[in-house]
Amino acid sequence: MTKPESEWTWKELTVGNVVLEPGNASQYRTGDWKSLKPVLNKELCIHCGLCYIFCPDMAYNLDAEGYFIADLFYCKGCGICAKECPTGAITMVVEEEEK
Amino acid sequence: MTENLNVYAVRTLTQKEYFAPGHRSCQGCAEALAVRLVAKALGRNVIIAAATGCMEIVSSPLPFTSWRVPWFHVAFENAAAVASGIESALKVLMRKGKIPPKKIVTLAMGGDGGTADIGLQALSGALERGHHMIYVCTDNEAYMNTGIQRSSSTPFGASTTTSPAGKVAMGQVTWKKNMPAIAAAHNIPYVATACPSYPMDLVQKVKKAAGMDGPAYLHILSVCPTGWRSAPELSIKLGRLAVETGVFPLYEVERGRYHLSIDFPKLKPMKEYIKLQGRFRHLTDSMIEEIEKRVHQEYDQLKEKAKKGV
């Protein structure tokens, strides 16, 4: 786990401020940004993968049953997947605030 | 809908992501998608030199990085020069036996500002010198990172924060600079335009560029909902419309020979593209007609070039 920038001391920084851990930005929960979230109707899904390929946030992952499922940790709720789905299997719904 | 097996083509792409989620681009950013697809096409054996811009800022806030491949940001206008240095270093280090020989692609990435404006000099130098590198310009048609200011890539009539539509002005007064033509004028092996709305085409072009024995230039249209004032869910549709209306034709130039990647018997009306974007909302019907005429004219010229094979 990389700690946030405000907690680093100058001695802890790497030479030249090189970031050594590839892809550690994946710790950041961009999912907090959304107000709409995608919901999948599995009966309409044809497993084409367009939702997965068009997601600018790489939020879709293939599950064991062969469906592409949105990872709400990253999903920003842009709605591209719902718009591009050829069968209309995805709908954007308002995300309820966590209690 | 009729059987369209083409929709399944994306399943043939690798599932690996070299551009990690958690980056800070806006919702619906087609530039992030473009960068994701380019990274997917090239895989792990790549070194990227990036210019300052949206993609650099959203992917590299110290101490985090979205990059799972080697990535280097230096300044705004020198991505092509830094990439030249990387490419030369790889060449000489392999030749001298200091690193094992291996095919490693050198990729330079910049936005339209960092390519067509401030980065033009470095790009021209790198293309002229013939380095084995790919230059990808992700074009969102303005200096988006600094707040949507106009660039030479901003289309005619678009309202930006430094070319706003006002009482006496109607937005950008100059026509979009033709970067692919400028790149092609350097007689490099490969120039292509692409759009993330056509992912398979984009990936194929990137792979083709990687296989060239000389510089390759890719110009990728990147829809920006924030700057274009369009709805985030329309980013893919808008990219498609840009191609279908002839505003952003998809084509390749291989050693000077043009071919269209996709042609349409009839281009869609310009209005369909324009009405979805707030940056064009001030345009009158006659202005749109004027723009459409010029777009069609240029499209016909492109088709002529492709027909001649020149």
Place this chain on the structure above:
Amino acid sequence: MEVSIAAAEAVKQANVDVISAYPITPQTHVVEHLSELVANGELDAEFFCVESEHSALSVCVGSQATGARSFTCTSSQGLALMSEITYIASGLRLPIVMIISNRTLSAPLSIWNDHSDVMSIRDCGWIQLFTENGQEVYDHVFIAYRLGEDRDVLLPVIVNMDGFILSHVIEPIELIEQNKIDQFLPPYQPLYSLHPDHPVTMGAFALPSIFAEAKKAQEVVLRSSIPKILETWKAFGDMTGRYYHPVETYQAEDADTLLVTMGSCGETASVAVDKMREEGRSVGLVKIRLWRPFPFEAFKKATLRAKQLVVIDRAMSVGACGPVASEVKAALYGEAQKPDIYNFVAGISGRDVAPADFIKMVDKAEIEIEEGNKEGYEIYGVRE
């Protein structure tokens, strides 16, 4: 041989991997000779001409980050153009070596020598060294690479060579045998480099909450490089018999008046010192070799005993005073007993400063100080 040629020969002997070149007077002979060496197969390096100096240094940044020993050379306007990248190279801790063939900055345009070019990047964070003659230029290429590439340093180094006055003169140069150089300067082993086997991100941006820490780290490294600089000079001296120091003195131990110079005019000043000593005057010379990090301790040690310092600047900070004088004053400010200081700007745009001129400057300074001239600054030899 011509000093520029000697410099290029040193770059060849240092087994540099990548050289990026953009021509500007008076650096041209260095890059021309390098291109000949590569063309004749005498130097196995990627040499290429870039389309501007900004790109020249950008190329070096890219190649050094990939693990290649890189070199570039420039002057004046070229340095000003690449100045943006100089700050970046040091922030990224890339040990590039650059020879600057010092030339004045426009306007008015002038191709002749002074230090205004390198003074414009005083704050860039590179280790900056000055040389007095051709031998020193040749020697310092090896010193610069070994010093910069040291794991405890990892900073880019500038070697200053006065344009025309050094670059274009023919001097006797003692070349060092290749096997000795290979021992003194082993191949470059980068700490981090760009390669798919170990993907790293370089050049990330820093929010205000982390930026100060990043700069502190850089500042500590530059300041604490002084022991390494001394160590490198000692090792070089042990190899060749030529020992270099951050501040060098000539007849200065008991002198009441000290001339302070930096760069090639130091040698001329020593001739003037000899003349003045013959006349029984108590004059000596202090020559600054290490400009950044500024050797405050060594400088104080060399100058505190004197009654007055005549600081010769070969550049001006227009609207203030000479840059070296600023540093000198800063060095001595905290001392209870300190010499009076008089600052001359002399030799700008290559105007000759002969031994007689040094004598005149010392004369003038002594009079002015005695008369209580508080300003203590003038441009020498301007026709009124």
